[in-house]
Amino acid sequence: MAHQQRSQGRLSPSGDTQDMGELTRLLAPRLAYFAGVARTEHVTRAAQEMNVPQSTLSRAMARLEQDLGVDLFARHGRTVSLTTAGRTFLASVERALAEIGRAAEEVRADADPATGKVAFGFLHTMGAETVPGLLHAFRADHPRVRFSLVQNYGEAMLERLRAGELDLCLTSPVPDAPDLVARRLDEQKLRLVVPADHRLAARRRIRLAEAAEEIFVTLEPGYGLRRIFDALCREAGFRPRVAFEGEEAETLRGLVAAGLGVALLPPPTVARPGVVELTVTAPRAVREIGVAWLADRPDTPPVAAFKKFLLSRRGSLLP
Known part of the structure; x- marks a missing residue:
């Protein structure tokens, strides 16, 4: 009869996501209590170890069984022992509590002022x-x-x-x-990068409008540098002809060295052979x-x- 009463109060195991979420919310606060009682097999002793009233612990275990709809403990006076269902549940609860402990330790370590x-x-x-x-x-x-x-x-x-x-x-x-x-x-100045044998390679400074007829290699749409490049070309009064779009500036520099176009790029970390980098005097070519x-x-x-x-x-x- 008692088992029937618990079954009437539990959530339906329908597999519905909302039902499972509600069940998890109800069960989570009681998992540590359950593990403590299961470890000691004694409600009074578990209550003392966890520093909670025995009545609170007893009610929590009764409600846990009611929500699950199964008996987790067999009662023997003041002591208890796990049922088969209780042993199955305990194995998963211990893994869950251990994972929570590891997660708590990880976030505490990440927030440590010295070693975070x-x-x-x-x-x-x-x-x-x-x-x-x-x-x-x-x-x-x-x-x-x-x-x-x-x-x-x-x-x-x-x-x-x-x-x-x-x-x-x-x-x-x-x-x-x-x-x-x-x-x-x-802010970082952008340069017009041309092949070493290009007609403009002897120059040191250039207005971007002077490259209006060139073939460009540039980053793909969506990249910040591409947006800056497009805006500078508009300001210079032309729409660039783009032959290659890439994802990385040094790859574009390699395409320029191979004679496949010119590019507007930030300065390289190390000078690359096969290209010449010209200062752009107008419009002001920088990226913030x-x-x-x-x-x-x-x-x-x-x-x-x-x-x-x-x-x-x-x-x-x-x-």
């Missing part, structure tokens, strides 16, 4: 020199802070920022969105570099320290 972790995103073009230099300088005062590094183009990094996968990112253009906070840190983070999300101490460090590098971010 920063998830940091940045543009591909900043990976060879700028970011290693920044991390080296930061770790002089924070030698044990760990980093999870992500290289990607701007929009992809902002998506990961919004998804909670990144704490901070260096990107260009500097985003302007209500859910983000962004600060300009520096900024740091962005999600608004209204609290920082852990290591993230706050690294953010403060980046903001202190305004005007001197780039080598």
